[in-house]
Amino acid sequence: MDMCSEYQKNSVDADHRRFVPDEVCETVEDVKRTLKWLNESYSTSNGPFVYPILTNENINIGYVQACPLGEEFEIGYHIAKNYTGNGFATEAVKVFLPVIMDMLQIDKIYGIVLFKNYLNHNLTKNG
Numbered sequence: 001m002d003m004c005s006e007y008q009k010n011s012v013d014a015d016h017r018r019f020v021p022d023e024v025c026e027t028v029e030d031v032k033r034t035l036k037w038l039n040e041s042y043s044t045s046n047g048p049f050v051y052p053i054l055t056n057e058n059i060n061i062g063y064v065q066a067c068p069l070g071e072e073f074e075i076g077y078h079i080a081k082n083y084t085g086n087g088f089a090t091e092a093v094k095v096f097l098p099v100i101m102d103m104l105q106i107d108k109i110y111g112i113v114l115f116k117n118y119l120n121h122n123l124t125k126n127g
Contacts, residue, residue, distance in 0.1 A: 003052060004031045006060035012083045023078075049100060053079065053092045064092045066100045066109065074110045075100075 025031040028074040038050050062079040065093040075097065077089050101109060 003060045004028045004035065007031045007035070007052070009080075012092055045104065047073070049103075051096065053077070053088055055083075055088075061088060062092075064089075064096045066096075066104065072108070072110060073100075073104060073106060074112060076111075 005028055008025050008028050008031045011023065011031070016099040025034055038048070041047055042049065046068055048065055050063050052060045053062045053064055054060055061083040062077060064077040066073045067074055068074075070073070074091065077092060079089050097109065101107070
């Protein structure tokens with residue numbers, strides 16, 4: 001709960017609104033309600049399971065999550081615009097995947113990528 005203002009600020013950035021408009025919290029009070037609901041979801045095996053991504057300075061710059069997708073799960077993340085392109089999502093996913101998959105006792109998890117992002121990443125990476 002001590003990260004409500006950072007969570008709210010990250011939640012309303014343009015990229016977050018564009019990619020996950022149903023997860024935008026307009027006010028700190030919205031964040032408090034959302035975090036209360038998320039905390040309650042951790043006591044079930046249904047999720048969603050959302051965890052903050054923190055810098056070494058303990059600044060909340062986004063989240064990584066596992067959400068139900070029918071009978072299976074999907075991984076997702078969001079990094080605040082000022083922190084994108086620095087490997088934070090990659091590092092968070094590498095740490096999160098084995099932990100959440102073990103916790104949920106699953107051997108596969110889905111990841112959905114926008115084709116445009118896939119192309120942009122591969123064009124940048126491969127020249």
